[in-house]
Amino acid sequence: MRKSVLQFMTLSLILTTAQAASVAASEAAEQGWISLFDGKTLDGWKAGENSETFRVQDGVIMANGRRSHLFYAGPVADHDFKNFEFKAEIKTAPKTNSGIYFHTALQQTGWPKKGYEVQINNTHIGSGNYRELKKTGSLYSVRNLFKSPVKDDEWFTMHIRVEGRRIQIKLNDRLVVDYIEPDEPVRKSEYVSSVLSQGTFALQGHDPESKVCFRSIFVRLLPDTPRPRDNRPRSEIDYQKEISSLSAAYFPLVDLHVHLKGGLTIEQALEKSRQTGITYGIAQNCGLGFPVTSDKGLIAYIKSLEGKPVFIGMQAEGREWVDLFSPEVIAQCDYLFTDAMTFTDNQGRRTRLWIPAEVHIDDEQEFMEMLVGKIETILNNEPIDIYVNPTFLPAVIAARYDRLWTRERMLRVIRAAVENDVAIEINARYRIPSPAFIKLAKEMGCKFTFGTNNPAADLGTCEYSRRMVTECSLTKGDMFIPDTSRPKR
Numbered sequence: 001m002r003k004s005v006l007q008f009m010t011l012s013l014i015l016t017t018a019q020a021a022s023v024a025a026s027e028a029a030e031q032g033w034i035s036l037f038d039g040k041t042l043d044g045w046k047a048g049e050n051s052e053t054f055r056v057q058d059g060v061i062m063a064n065g066r067r068s069h070l071f072y073a074g075p076v077a078d079h080d081f082k083n084f085e086f087k088a089e090i091k092t093a094p095k096t097n098s099g100i101y102f103h104t105a106l107q108q109t110g111w112p113k114k115g116y117e118v119q120i121n122n123t124h125i126g127s128g129n130y131r132e133l134k135k136t137g138s139l140y141s142v143r144n145l146f147k148s149p150v151k152d153d154e155w156f157t158m159h160i161r162v163e164g165r166r167i168q169i170k171l172n173d174r175l176v177v178d179y180i181e182p183d184e185p186v187r188k189s190e191y192v193s194s195v196l197s198q199g200t201f202a203l204q205g206h207d208p209e210s211k212v213c214f215r216s217i218f219v220r221l222l223p224d225t226p227r228p229r230d231n232r233p234r235s236e237i238d239y240q241k242e243i244s245s246l247s248a249a250y251f252p253l254v255d256l257h258v259h260l261k262g263g264l265t266i267e268q269a270l271e272k273s274r275q276t277g278i279t280y281g282i283a284q285n286c287g288l289g290f291p292v293t294s295d296k297g298l299i300a301y302i303k304s305l306e307g308k309p310v311f312i313g314m315q316a317e318g319r320e321w322v323d324l325f326s327p328e329v330i331a332q333c334d335y336l337f338t339d340a341m342t343f344t345d346n347q348g349r350r351t352r353l354w355i356p357a358e359v360h361i362d363d364e365q366e367f368m369e370m371l372v373g374k375i376e377t378i379l380n381n382e383p384i385d386i387y388v389n390p391t392f393l394p395a396v397i398a399a400r401y402d403r404l405w406t407r408e409r410m411l412r413v414i415r416a417a418v419e420n421d422v423a424i425e426i427n428a429r430y431r432i433p434s435p436a437f438i439k440l441a442k443e444m445g446c447k448f449t450f451g452t453n454n455p456a457a458d459l460g461t462c463e464y465s466r467r468m469v470t471e472c473s474l475t476k477g478d479m480f481i482p483d484t485s486r487p488k489r
Helices: 002-030 234-248 266-276 295-305 364-381 398-404 407-419 435-443 463-471
Strands: 045-047 054-057 060-063 068-072 084-092 098-104 116-120 156-163 166-171 174-180 200-205 212-221 254-258 279-286 311-316 335-338 342-344 350-352 423-427 448-451
Touching: 060 068, 060 200, 084 098, 098 156, 116 156, 174 266, 200 212, 234 463, 254 311, 254 335, 254 423, 266 279, 279 295, 295 311, 364 398, 364 407, 407 423, 407 435, 423 435, 423 463, 435 448, 435 463, 448 463
Parallel strands: 254 279, 254 448, 279 311, 311 335, 423 448
Antiparallel strands: 045 068, 054 060, 060 212, 068 200, 084 156, 084 212, 098 116, 098 200, 156 166, 166 174, 342 350
């Protein structure tokens, strides 16, 4: 009897699920969506190499095996799409790498040479000497995201819209990429021709270690309108080309020092990120006299940013912070940074370097020795990932920066950073450290980050940081990126 009841409940669940799927498909059809996958077979799809990588199981397309790409070759639009909306539900196993191509063409071997790829990678870290930083939702090597807002082992929706020269990508209905292709787009290499044209879709099976499922695959055709002119200001087009070149070189365009202050909201920051092509790290000031002083406040802040395509950072203020927060809670942040702008000086006075009334300098050289000693102590004893506002000097002596920051003092700070595996921020607000410091630090193997450190809502575009990339010959290997592939405690 018990077995019969269980069988009945199982059958009812299957029927209910099937009915729900049928209703969803019917509603989608009414809105102009056309299904590209029947939920049972690969009819209408054709694999290039290693076709065994793809199979249908339990109503989903599963990709797991040697490199392969599954191209749509069915009757809808004669598998030749120009302006469209495409959406699919996706679930990845940990360490999975995959993608969805559009405007591509059937290819028997290799990575597709035609069209754009939208990246699927929540926690894959690369293989061999190659580190894969581009995360789910990236318009691959054109607009890269470095923090995935979706998780492994959970279904999420990817929605791609192409109209004219505009490409938009949504994850779970949140817009993460909004890219306008210029008349002369920058392209990354000899083997990818990522330009808007027309073509079909392809699902990627990347490697035997990657496991990804696709279901509810739909397309909605949009009118074939003429491609509009690119009427943006020349400065905007030049900027977009610059960051496209950096993206094509896989350089991580990440600003890890953004604060929600001066009226800046998280939604405004996300909109700015889409405009600039820069992934942001949003940091909260934590310490005595600052907005967050306890684990409870830090946890609330972390939860407020979960599910958004931003890194979650903690700015540890003052030297007392190490006693205010538990390591277990701090570990839930993606990264932790501090500076030496708040400390107790050698006379026991609490000093904040940006407040002139609190800065006591009787002897410049003596002050510099004290400051460098404080920085060394911080780097040697505080568990941080990044040292920010580096080489900052109070206003009363800032004009003598190059004379006071001698080579020996720079070496002391850089050695401490390298020995403790702490990255150095290239700060856009204060335009520090100097090119001489950056070049010396690069030579000694130091890692770097970009940081806006905004006092108000205007984030700019990391102008000084970007200039230092060229002037100091920085590459992707010189940059620190928080490792979000590790599970949070």
